Structures are given as C-alpha cells and as structure tokens.
Amino acid sequence: MPSSASLLWRQYRFERHLFWRNPSAAFFNFLLPLIFLALFGAIVHGHQNELDVIVPGIAGMSVMATTFTALAYNLTFLREQGVLKRIRGTPLPSGIYLAGLALNAVTNAAIQIAIVVLAGRLFFNLGWPPQPATLVVFVVAGVGCFALLGVALSHAIPNFDSAPAVINGVFVPVILVSGVFFDVKHVPGFLRDIAQALPLEPLINGLTGGLVHAHGGLGQHLTALAVIGLWALVGVVLATRGFSWEARRG
C-alpha cells in the first residue's frame, strides 16, 4: 500500500491544483480581504488608531472565511455530489482525505494572512508584526478552531442550495459583532459579552497583539486563547460526532 505521507502529499497537491483550476474563485478568494482593507483604509484614512483596529479585524475575518466558510461550503458540496461517498469506497484512508481538504484551507488562510500583513506594512503604517510569536500562535489556534467549526456546521446544512444562506447567516453576524470593522470597546455591554464568548473576537484580540502592539506578549491574551481552545473542543466533538459521508436522502 502507498505510505500515508505520500498519500497526504498527493491529496494536498491535488486539492491545491483543483483550487487553482477555478481561477475566478481563487482570485476573489484572495481579493476580498484586499477590497475590505482598501475600503475601510480609505474611510478611516489618517486615523491610525482606527487602522490599528481594521487590519487585525480583517486578518481575523480572513482566517474565518478561508477555514470556517470554505470548509462548510466545500464539505456540503462534496457530500451532496457524492464525492465523499466515492472516496470512502477507495483504499485512501478517510483521515488522509480530510487532512488534505483541511491543509488546503490552511494554506489559503496563511496566504491571506501574508497578504494582510504585507498590506498593513505597505499601506497602513503598521510595520512588520511586532509580536510574531503571538501572531503565529493565534493564527494556528484560529485556523484549527474555525476549521473544526466549519466541518461541524456542514452537518447542519440540509442541502447545497441552502449552504450560502446558512453559512452567511452565521458568518455575517459573527464578523459584525466581533469587531472586524470597529473597536469592540465602543459597543453596548451585552453585545460585547456575546462577542467575547464567540471565537472570532478573541482571535482578533490576539491578532491585534501580534500585528499592532509593540509592548506586551502572548501572556496578555491567555483568556482569549482559552476561549478559542474551548470552541475548538466544541468543534472537535460536533465535527466528529455528526460526520456523514453521504447526503441525507428524501
């Protein structure tokens, strides 16, 4: 039998290949955070403290879009199309197949974070990330957490036609409430409490440390990291328990 490492590498390469095979989808995938950065950068031009909020906010949104949204959408499609069932009938181990899908999403997340960091450096006076360790820890935690939650959400989507509505129904309120576009400090207390209990606000909190704050370190974001960790645990349970290789019938 082919080795697991070579199978995973091939599966990952195959997923990347197919990702670029649909160039318009790939292009807009990477363009979206840049459009947001350009728009909000223009709106808050000259107010550095607001730019310091927008850039990590967009970075957090990018992590969520490339993992949570993309995996929920892709898995629903692959399940409805019967691709998952077909793969399940081959000797390719299921875990390797799913790891290939996840690594593909992680790669997109890494590319988008790199784009946001570069844009922050070039256009928004942010400089290079002052706390690279904090940045890396939170990107890794955020990617893992949101990937698991994306897999979990795909179980709740009844069919592919309803996928955009369900996914946006979660994604849009979460990015609005979590302070992607504004400082969470300025919102009413109850909304702030909700935001801080969800995983995106803590992620943006950590990314703000990594991307903006020259002083401080990872130690200042441990609560945020714990919230992300708890959501990741919820994600593990929901993603594995409900996992189905087949579309629901009837």
Place this chain on the structure above:
Amino acid sequence: MAANQSAIEVNDLRKSYGGLDAVRGIDFRVRQGEIYGLLGPNGAGKTSTVEILEGYRRRTSGEVRVLGFDPNDRPRELRARVGIVLQNSGIYNHVKVAEVVAHFAHFYPHPRDVDEVIELAGLGEKRDERARHLSGGQRRRLDLALALIGDPELIFLDEPTTGFDPAARRSAWQTIRSLRDLGKTVLLTTHYLDEAQELADRVAIIKGGRILAEGSPAELGVGGGSRYRIAYANGNGEPIVVQTDNPTSVLHELTTAAIARGEQLRSLSVTRPSLEDVYLELTADA
C-alpha cells in the same frame, strides 16, 4: 484465493431502518469470475444489500463475506481489491478525466495503466475534458474508469445503465462483458430484465427484501414456477391455451387426438416462458 472459492457469501442477511425491514433474510453466493445479477423493482432491497457488501452500511444481522473479509470492518486491503460504481456519485466539477483517473491510481497498490483504463471505459476522446462538461453517460463511464483503475478482483455495479439511451446501453454491456473476459467477478444490480438476461451468468430475483428465485437466466425461464404455454385453434377456430409443465405428453395427446379426428391444429404454438414472464409473475403485486 482458490478458484472454487466464493467471491461473496451472504447468509441470512437482514437490514432494518427503524421499523422498516429493507432486507429480510437473504442468502446467495457469487462465484469467482462470474457476473451475478440482483434483479428486482425499485425498493426491493438491492441497493441496501449491495451497500452492506461495499461497507457503506451496517447489517442488522446475518453473515457476510466479501473476498474473505467482513465488509463491516472496512479493511483497507478489501477496499484495494474491489471497485465500486455507485448508483449516483459525482466528481469535482473542474477536474479533467485523465487527471482524476491518474490521481485515483495512487490510492492503490497495483493500479492499472491510466490510458488503458480510459480506453476500456470508452473515454479515450474525452481524456482532457473537464468532468462538468461530460454527458450523463460519459460521467457513468468515468465512474466505471475510477472503479477499474485499482485493477479490482470484484466490481460492484449498482444500476450501471439507468438513464442510458439504447446505443449507450449496448456499448456499456460490451464493456461489462469484457470485465468477465478479464476474469473479474461482477455483482450487478438492475431493474432491467434484458440487462440481467444479457449479462448475468446467474440472477437472483429480489423483491420485498427476499430472494424469490435464483439461477441462470435460462434456468429461471423454465424452472421458476412458470409453465410452457401451448396455444392452438380448435376445429371451430376458437383459440385454446393450455399451460403445462410437461409439454411433450400434452402435445402428443393433442396431436394424436387431432389426427384421429382428421383435424388440423391451426395456429399451433409452444412458448417457453422467458425470464420476463418469471419476473413479472414473481414480482407481481398479490
């Protein structure tokens, strides 16, 4: 594996979904190198049975062996030795035919040659076409290519020609026959009689989760409970039909009597029941 061993053994297989009994105790054996047909109307329990054998569903009770393995355990070695064509399963929209066949080849320890399999499946001219541009029949051929790339000993074909036009069916049948020539074992489910008759070495007629009759299409035609049908017109020109298990003696009596009376037996015909008659008789709603 010894040549006389069964590729598939099923003993008292049962499957219930909630309160619904989809499979109610069926037994059959598929020999190495034969094409075995599960023939029955929609909802007879064919797909439930096949998906248990493929490892997609857990049985409620009974014994099942596929190439000597219990498919419930989903052993990787078994998955490497079988090829599965599901009733409907899609593929990535933007992948090209040769690309996806070559990719699937890497899953298997001893894959066949990619171009050879594409030719065998009749997709030679479409090898650089994207999957989403293929017609329904061509997608079905791609399903077959993906099932064959691992050089399986045993191939499951679940309703392989549903929705095909007559020419496409003929050519698919030719491909399936060529699998037998390669020494493969095939388990075929179909609700088309002619398909079972054309392809299968042996057929089980299945309805309501039970096997009603089993045998070669020719055997089933005579031994399945139906009788020979002798029709003629008597001296007054009235049509007479006699059903019998013993046409020789009935014909002898009829012809002797007619000769004695100096009559002709006009419009005499003797018909042997076809698989279709057996099938319709067995599967008719009581």
